[in-house]
Amino acid sequence: MEIENNIEIYRGVIENDAFEVCKEVKRIVERLQAASDIDKEQCFDVKVILSELLQNAIKHGNECDKDKKICLEVRLGDSGNILEITIRDQGCGFDLISTMNLAYSKISELDPDNMDESGRGLFIVQNLCDCMEFNSTGNAIKVIKRLYCTT
Numbered sequence: 001m002e003i004e005n006n007i008e009i010y011r012g013v014i015e016n017d018a019f020e021v022c023k024e025v026k027r028i029v030e031r032l033q034a035a036s037d038i039d040k041e042q043c044f045d046v047k048v049i050l051s052e053l054l055q056n057a058i059k060h061g062n063e064c065d066k067d068k069k070i071c072l073e074v075r076l077g078d079s080g081n082i083l084e085i086t087i088r089d090q091g092c093g094f095d096l097i098s099t100m101n102l103a104y105s106k107i108s109e110l111d112p113d114n115m116d117e118s119g120r121g122l123f124i125v126q127n128l129c130d131c132m133e134f135n136s137t138g139n140a141i142k143v144i145k146r147l148y149c150t151t
Contacts, residue, residue, distance in 0.1 A: 007035055009074040014054065016062045016069060021054045028074055036080040037149040045128045046083065046145065050074075052121035053087050053141060061089030061139055076147075083145045093138030 010028045014021060029047050032038070038046075054070060062068035068090040075084045126132050131144035 007076040007080070009035060009076055011073045012071075014070045014072055016058050016064070016066055018055065018058060021051070021058065021070075024072075025050045025054065032074070032076070032083070035076055036147060038147050042147055049085065049125050049128050049143060049145065052125050053085070053143070056121050057087055057089035057091075060094065061091035063091060065090075080149065081147055083147055084142065085145075086140065086142045088135075088140035091139050093135075095138065 009031045010024075014024055025047055028050060029043050032046060033043060054072070057070045058064060062070065070090075071086075071088040073084075073086040076082070077084060122132075125143060129143040129145045131142075133142045134140065
């Protein structure tokens with residue numbers, strides 16, 4: 001899905017550091033609020049999406065290697081109704097099918113204590129966004145979330 005009439009909220013490289021990611025997510029959500037008219041619930045969803053994906057990039061993609069970086073792009077399009085987030089790490093990627101299957105098998109047991117950490121964040125993100133696409137390598141993700149203005 002391509003969005004039209006883009007407003008760039010953020011484009012840059014983030015250090016492979018959890019603390020820096022938290023600060024950057026806060027700044028991005030503030031910029032998004034300034035550029036659109038979304039409510040607190042949607043802001044929370046965006047914060048969770050960004051946090052989960054960036055933490056995945058740090059831990060699973062870049063394997064906590066401080067020398068690796070994360071590329072992040074956040075755009076608002078379609079008159080402020082579509083949010084597009086693209087994240088790319090410097091890792092070698094992963095097998096999406098097996099990771100998601102593992103997460104779904106644990107979820108089907110309906111016991112959060114038994115749910116494997118691998119894939120849980122992607123499952124959460126998938127349920128908060130409208131579209132989730134990976135590149136063929138598995139080291140980049142693009143998510144689309146429809147936003148609803150409060151006015």
